[in-house]
Amino acid sequence: MSKLRILLSQRFPALASRDFAIFWVGHLFSLIGTSMQNTALPLLAYRISGRPFDLGLIGFATTLPTFFLALPGGVLIEHVDKRKAIIFLQTIMMLDTLVLAFLALGGTIQIWQIVITSLILGTASAFEITARQAMLIELVGREALPNAIALQSTAFNLSRVLGPSLVAPILLLSTKNGEGWVFLLNGISFGAIIIGLFFVHAKYKAPVMPRTRSIMEEFREGTQYLVKNSSVGLIIVLAATIGILAMPITQQLPVVSKDLLGQIGDTKSVVDLRNSLLYTAQGVGALTAAFSIAMNNTARWRGLRLILGEAAFILGMIAIPFSHSLWPTLIIIALMGWGAVTQLATMNTLIQLQVPDYLRGRVFSIYLWALQGVAPFGSLLIGWMTQEFSLSYTALICGTVSLAIIGGIQVFQPKVRQAAG
Numbered sequence: 001m002s003k004l005r006i007l008l009s010q011r012f013p014a015l016a017s018r019d020f021a022i023f024w025v026g027h028l029f030s031l032i033g034t035s036m037q038n039t040a041l042p043l044l045a046y047r048i049s050g051r052p053f054d055l056g057l058i059g060f061a062t063t064l065p066t067f068f069l070a071l072p073g074g075v076l077i078e079h080v081d082k083r084k085a086i087i088f089l090q091t092i093m094m095l096d097t098l099v100l101a102f103l104a105l106g107g108t109i110q111i112w113q114i115v116i117t118s119l120i121l122g123t124a125s126a127f128e129i130t131a132r133q134a135m136l137i138e139l140v141g142r143e144a145l146p147n148a149i150a151l152q153s154t155a156f157n158l159s160r161v162l163g164p165s166l167v168a169p170i171l172l173l174s175t176k177n178g179e180g181w182v183f184l185l186n187g188i189s190f191g192a193i194i195i196g197l198f199f200v201h202a203k204y205k206a207p208v209m210p211r212t213r214s215i216m217e218e219f220r221e222g223t224q225y226l227v228k229n230s231s232v233g234l235i236i237v238l239a240a241t242i243g244i245l246a247m248p249i250t251q252q253l254p255v256v257s258k259d260l261l262g263q264i265g266d267t268k269s270v271v272d273l274r275n276s277l278l279y280t281a282q283g284v285g286a287l288t289a290a291f292s293i294a295m296n297n298t299a300r301w302r303g304l305r306l307i308l309g310e311a312a313f314i315l316g317m318i319a320i321p322f323s324h325s326l327w328p329t330l331i332i333i334a335l336m337g338w339g340a341v342t343q344l345a346t347m348n349t350l351i352q353l354q355v356p357d358y359l360r361g362r363v364f365s366i367y368l369w370a371l372q373g374v375a376p377f378g379s380l381l382i383g384w385m386t387q388e389f390s391l392s393y394t395a396l397i398c399g400t401v402s403l404a405i406i407g408g409i410q411v412f413q414p415k416v417r418q419a420a421g
Contacts, residue, residue, distance in 0.1 A: 012294060013140075014148035019200045020139040026196025028155040030090070033189025035163025037097065039279045040171070040182040041114065043272065044104065046254040049111050052391070056383015059251045060376040061115045065123040067373035073127045074365020075218045078358075082135040087197050089128040094190035096120045101187055104180030130368055134361045137352070138202035146349050150294035153345045157290040160283030160337070168276040172269060222362030225355070232354055232363065234409060234416045235347050238310075240370040241405045244378035245398045247340070247371075249317055251379060253278045253333075255391045261326055274326065281330040285337030293345050306346045306416070310406050312339030317399030321392030344371075 014020050042055050077085065100117045103109040140148045170185075171178040226233040257275040258266075289309070316336035323329045347367070355363045385394040409416060 012147055012151060013144040014151050017140045017144065017203070019203065020136075020148060020151075022196050023139060023193070023200050024151060024155055026193040027152075028159065029192035030189045031156055031159035032162050032166070033186035035159040035279075035283070036167050036170075036182045037100075037186040039164045039167045039276060040179040042251065042254045043171075043275055044109070044179040045111060045114055046258070047268075048109070052252060052255050052386040053383045054111055055251050055254065056248065056379040056381075056386070057111075058114055058118050059248055059379030059383070061118040062122040062125075062376075063372050063379065064376040065119065066126040066369060067376055069123065069126040070130065070365045070369040070373045071219060074130050074222070074362045074368075077127065077131045077134055077365070078218075078361040080131075082131045082138065083197055083200060083202060085131045086128060086135065087194055089124045089131070090190055090194050090197075092124045093121055093128070094187055094194070096124070097183055097190065098187040101180050101183035104183055105177050106180075107177060109180075126368075126372075129372075130361060130365050133348070133352070133364055135202065137357070137360070138205040139200070141204045145352060147294060149349050149352060150290065150345060153341055153348075154287065154290040154294050157283060157286035157337075157341055161280060161287050162283075164276045164279035164283060167279075168273055171272045171276075175268070219362060222359055222366060225359055225363060226366065229354065231415045232351055234413055235350060236367055236370045238343075238406060238409060238416070239347060239367055240374055241402060242313075242343070243371045243373070243375040244381070245402045245405075246313060246317065248375060248378040248382045249320075249395055249398060250282065250336070250340075252382065252386055252391055252394075253282070255386060256320070256329065256333075260320075260324060260391060261329060277326070277330060278333050281334040282337035285334035285339075286341040289338040289341035290345065293342070302346050302350065303416075305342055307410060309339045309342030309344075309346060310410070312336065313343065314339075314399050314403045314406065317395045317402070320395040320399075 015024075042058070045054055045058055046052075048054075096117050100109075100114070103113055103117075136148045136152065137145050167182055170181055174181055226236065254275055257278055258271050261274060262271070293305070312335045316332050316339060319332050320329070323332055351364060351367055352360070382394055382398065385397070
C-alpha cells in the first residue's frame with residue numbers, strides 16, 4: 001500500500017497531501033451527483049415545456065448570480081477561512097437540491113420552480129467556486145498546485161462520464177418521476193464533501209488578513225494588476241468570449257437528442273438514452289483531457305494545448321449542423337468536451353501560477369466573472385436563437401464568431417501563447 005502511495009505521489013504530487021486526497025475523494029462523490037442532476041434537469045425541463053428558450057432561461061438563472069456576486073465575492077473570500085466557507089456554501093447547495101428533489105418526486109414541479117432553485121444554487125456557487133480554487137494552494141502548496149488543478153479537473157470530468165451513465169438506468173426504471181430520484185441522490189452526495197472537509201487541515205494556509213480598505217479599493221487593486229499584466233488580461237478576454245458564445249451551446253444537448261437526431265417513432269426512453277449518451281460522450285472527451293493534463297502539465301506544452309483546446313471546441317460547434325446521425329455526433333461532442341477542459345484547465349493554471357497569493361481571490365473572481373458571470377446572457381441569446389431559428393443555425397453562427405475573435409487574439413496577440421509556453 002505504501003509503495004502504491006509513493007508511486008501515486010510521484011506521478012500525481014498533489015496526492016502526497018493527505019488533506020487534498022481527502023478533499024478530492026469527497027468532492028468526486030459530490031460531483032458525480034451534480035453531474036447526474038445536470039443530465040436529468042434539462043431533460044425534465046424540456047419535457048415540461050418543450051421550449052429551447054426555457055433551457056437557456058435555466059442556464060441564465062444558474063449563472064446570473066455570478067455576474068453580480070463573483071467580483072465582490074473574490075474580495076470577501078480573501079478575508080475568511082476558505083474551508084469553513086465551503087462547508088457553509090455546500091450545505092446551502094445540498095438543501096436547495098433536496099427541495100428540488102421533493103418537488104419532482106411529488107409530481108408538482110414547474111419551470112418557475114426549477115428557475116428559482118437554479119438561482120439559489122447559482123448564488124452559492126458564485127462564492128463557492130472562488131473559495132474552492134483559492135483553497136487548493138493552502139492544501140498542496142505552490143509547487144504541487146498545477147497538479148492539484150489538473151486533478152480537480154479530472155474529478156469534475158470523471159463525474160461527467162459516471163453521472164450520465166448512472167442517470168439512464170434510473171430514468172428507465174422509474175419512468176414517472178425518475179428525475180426526482182436523481183435529484184435526491186445528488187442532495188445526499190453533497191454530504192461526502194461536507195464531511196470530508198471536517199477532516200481537512202490547510203497546512204499551507206496564509207493568515208486571514210483583516211479588511212482595512214473598502215471592497216472597491218481592493219477590487220481596484222486586482223483590476224490594476226490585470227492592466228499591467230496584459231497576458232492575464234487577454235486570458236480574461238478569451239474566457240468572456242467562451243462564456244458568452246461557446247459554452248452555453250452545451251445546454252442545448254436535449255435539443256440535439258430530440259430534434260437534430262430525432263427519428264419518427266422515437267419513444268421517451270429512446271430520447272432519454274440518446275441524451276445520456278451525448279452527455280457521456282462529452283464527459284469521456286473531457287475526462288481524457290483532464291487525465292492527460294494531470295499526467296503531464298509542464299509549461300512546455302501549455303501554449304499548444306491552449307490552441308488545440310480552443311480549436312476542438314469551436315470547430316466542433318461549427319460541425320454540429322452537419323451531423324444528423326448518432327455516432328458522428330457523439331464523436332463531435334466528445335471532441336468538444338476534450339476542447340472545453342483543455343482550454344479551461346490551461347487558462348486556470350496560467351492564472352493561478354502568475355497571480356501573487358494576496359491577489360489570488362480577486363483575480364480569479366474576475367476570471368470567473370468573465371467565464372460564467374456573462375454566461376447568463378449567452379444562455380438567453382443561444383436559447384432564443386435556437387427557438388427562433390434552429391440549433392444548427394445558432395451553432396454555426398456562434399461558432400464562426402468565436403473562431404474569429406479567439407483566432408484573432410491568438411494570431412495578433414502571441415503573448416497569450418508565450419505566457420502559456
